[in-house]
Amino acid sequence: MNDLSHDGYVTADGRQIGGVVMEMRNITLRFGGVVAIKDISFDIREGEIRAIIGPNGAGKSSMLNVISGFYNPQEGEVIYKGTKRPPMRPYKVARQGIARTFQNIALFEGMTVLDNVMTGRLNHMNASILDQAFWWGKAQREEVANRQKAEEIIDFLEIQAIRKTPVGRLPYGLKKRVELARALVAEPKILLLDEPMAGMNVEEKEDMSRFVLDVNDEFGTTIVLIEHDMGVVMDLSDRVVVMDYGKKIGDGTPEEVRNNQEVIDAYLGVSHD
Amino acid sequence: MFYREAGDFKTTYAEDNQTFPIAFDRYRYYAVLLIGVGVVPFVINDYWASAILIPFLIYAIAAMGLNILTGYCGQVSLGTGGFMAVGAYTSYKLMTAFPWLDMISITLLSGFMTAMVGLAFGLPSLRIKGFYLAVATLAAQFFLIWMFNKVPWFFNYSASGQISAPERSLFGIAVTGPNAEAWVKYLFCFGFVFVLAWIARNLTRGSIGRQWMAIRDMDIAAEIIGVNPLKAKLTAFAVSSFYVGIAGALLFTVYLGAVEVGSAYGIVKSFLVLFMIIIGGLGSIFGSFAGAAFMVLLPVLLRNILTGVMGWDTALATHFEFVIVGALIMFFLIVEPHGLARLWALLKDKLRLWPFPH
Numbered sequence: 001m002n003d004l005s006h007d008g009y010v011t012a013d014g015r016q017i018g019g020v021v022m023e024m025r026n027i028t029l030r031f032g033g034v035v036a037i038k039d040i041s042f043d044i045r046e047g048e049i050r051a052i053i054g055p056n057g058a059g060k061s062s063m064l065n066v067i068s069g070f071y072n073p074q075e076g077e078v079i080y081k082g083t084k085r086p087p088m089r090p091y092k093v094a095r096q097g098i099a100r101t102f103q104n105i106a107l108f109e110g111m112t113v114l115d116n117v118m119t120g121r122l123n124h125m126n127a128s129i130l131d132q133a134f135w136w137g138k139a140q141r142e143e144v145a146n147r148q149k150a151e152e153i154i155d156f157l158e159i160q161a162i163r164k165t166p167v168g169r170l171p172y173g174l175k176k177r178v179e180l181a182r183a184l185v186a187e188p189k190i191l192l193l194d195e196p197m198a199g200m201n202v203e204e205k206e207d208m209s210r211f212v213l214d215v216n217d218e219f220g221t222t223i224v225l226i227e228h229d230m231g232v233v234m235d236l237s238d239r240v241v242v243m244d245y246g247k248k249i250g251d252g253t254p255e256e257v258r259n260n261q262e263v264i265d266a267y268l269g270v271s272h273d
Numbered sequence: 274m275f276y277r278e279a280g281d282f283k284t285t286y287a288e289d290n291q292t293f294p295i296a297f298d299r300y301r302y303y304a305v306l307l308i309g310v311g312v313v314p315f316v317i318n319d320y321w322a323s324a325i326l327i328p329f330l331i332y333a334i335a336a337m338g339l340n341i342l343t344g345y346c347g348q349v350s351l352g353t354g355g356f357m358a359v360g361a362y363t364s365y366k367l368m369t370a371f372p373w374l375d376m377i378s379i380t381l382l383s384g385f386m387t388a389m390v391g392l393a394f395g396l397p398s399l400r401i402k403g404f405y406l407a408v409a410t411l412a413a414q415f416f417l418i419w420m421f422n423k424v425p426w427f428f429n430y431s432a433s434g435q436i437s438a439p440e441r442s443l444f445g446i447a448v449t450g451p452n453a454e455a456w457v458k459y460l461f462c463f464g465f466v467f468v469l470a471w472i473a474r475n476l477t478r479g480s481i482g483r484q485w486m487a488i489r490d491m492d493i494a495a496e497i498i499g500v501n502p503l504k505a506k507l508t509a510f511a512v513s514s515f516y517v518g519i520a521g522a523l524l525f526t527v528y529l530g531a532v533e534v535g536s537a538y539g540i541v542k543s544f545l546v547l548f549m550i551i552i553g554g555l556g557s558i559f560g561s562f563a564g565a566a567f568m569v570l571l572p573v574l575l576r577n578i579l580t581g582v583m584g585w586d587t588a589l590a591t592h593f594e595f596v597i598v599g600a601l602i603m604f605f606l607i608v609e610p611h612g613l614a615r616l617w618a619l620l621k622d623k624l625r626l627w628p629f630p631h
């Protein structure tokens with residue numbers, strides 16, 4: 001690992017990574033007697049691609065749910081932009097600039113692609129319900145302005161041709177892309193991706209990887225990513241957190257993690273003789 | 274040939290976003306409006322007004338209201354009849370307490386009052402969903418009807434327990450009461466339907482409409498991308514109740530004139546409006562109209578065919594009417610579970626390619 005000073009570090013491919021934007025401090029999350037996350041701390045730095053990996057049931061998705069405010073941890077603190085974040089409802093977390101996609105696609109199936117993407121813009125729209133009812137000045141102006149942003153993202157992710165198609169009719173790979181569009185259009189500070197390549201073939205994975213890198217490069221978005229495909233993780237991410245049974249067993253560059261004995265044991269198993 | 278987008282270029286997002294993107298649809302809409310305002314009032318008679326047109330218009334408003342709540346926001350409600358009663362009793366109390374108030378204000382105020390009541394009964398929706406919410410709204414239905422029956426203040430201590438609409442006028446022309454003419458009542462309802470349909474369309478295509486649909490399709494994801502579920506659900510309840518309240522008020526003041534709450538606004542009415550939106554199409558403004566037309570027109574049509582054309586006994590015809598309407602509802606739902614609105618959309622898709630199907 002390079003110098004982890006307050007000002008950030010320079011990645012292997014020469015990108016300058018900024019200071020800490022979010023820090024998880026001693027997070028413990030319990031469901032009744034089950035401890036999903038045990039005393040985990042790590043930080044997320046501005047502009048980096050941070051991966052969370054681990055075997056099934058390690059608590060990765062729970063971690064993402066803690067970041068997006070869906071679960072409130074029993075112990076520990078989430079520090080966001082230098083201040084401690086009190087427990088808050090997910091929609092308020094979204095308003096602070098944290099967007100995410102889901103492991104099992106969670107799109108609005110009855111709506112068109114365009115409507116799905118426009119829903120992602122709702123935190124940038126605040127015309128009153130009366131304005132909207134009569135389609136007056138602000139409501140109409142806002143709709144057009146946000147449509148412009150939505151179309152930019154639709155262009156960026158190359159889904160122009162399906163913008164008026166109801167999402168329920170799309171194939172799996174495209175749905176994943178639409179979900180990314182919906183998260184991206186909110187112009188988030190941090191983008192959480194829960195297994196963006198799950199269930200995809202090689203070409204679709206390549207496309208998705210390209211989009212993840214492009215998003216990071218063009219918009220400077222910080223990305224936190226859960227993924228099982230080790231090739232993808234090692235190629236894309238700048239730093240990796242490894243979890244196993246709710247505990248953090250490794251944290252560092254892909255190179256460091258790959259050579260970490262504990263990580264190797266967790267993935268390959270150890271003999272119990 | 275005539276029904277297509279080709280050659281109709283949209284150069285702004287506002288144009289792309291319009292209600293009727295296809296020119297033919299636009300002209301058809303204007304034609305319907307023109308006939309509705311310019312022709313029908315001159316040829317209308319009492320039979321057409323009271324048997325067909327006025328109930329169709331009023332139920333279209335109620336169906337739009339319930340469609341906003343159930344079709345767009347996904348919250349099932351069985352309290353429509355009760356909320357219509359709130360609109361009716363509010364308008365009755367306003368008409369008798371403030372005789373100088375004009376009918377438009379009275380009807381709008383009845384809508385707002387019902388919106389308040391709807392908000393209160395919408396609160397459980399934050400914790401419960403689906404069938405359980407339906408049962409909670411059912412409680413609203415029974416409670417409201419019970420209240421209007423038992424608290425004499427609501428029916429001004431009349432001996433019969435009924436309420437009847439006094440004569441009130443708008444611009445000097447009687448709108449309610451026995452002296453109101455058919456064309457006046459018709460135009461009064463038409464005006465409300467026109468404005469409310471336009472507002473419903475605006476709401477459902479804008480940000481708030483997308484929030485409702487997001488809650489309907491996947492509420493957890495909606496909350497995580499920033500929809501405040503409390504706000505989205507309660508606005509849906511309020512807007513929906515506003516519509517339903519106006520429909521209930523019009524049903525009493527303009528259409529029925531005198532009302533006994535249990536029979537006019539009972540659970541049967543809740544189901545009637547629910548059938549309208551299921552048959553018409555959930556999540557569609559057009560579907561609300563189609564469903565209202567289906568449920569209002571079909572019995573009348575059948576009655577006329579059975580007694581008029583086939584010469585059946587009236588009592589027999591009345592009973593068979595129920596059987597046939599029920600069978601037809603089932604037939605339509607089996608053929609097209611997504612309602613008349615979907616059939617209409619399929620027809621338009623076909624028309625787009627006609628006469629060359631490739």
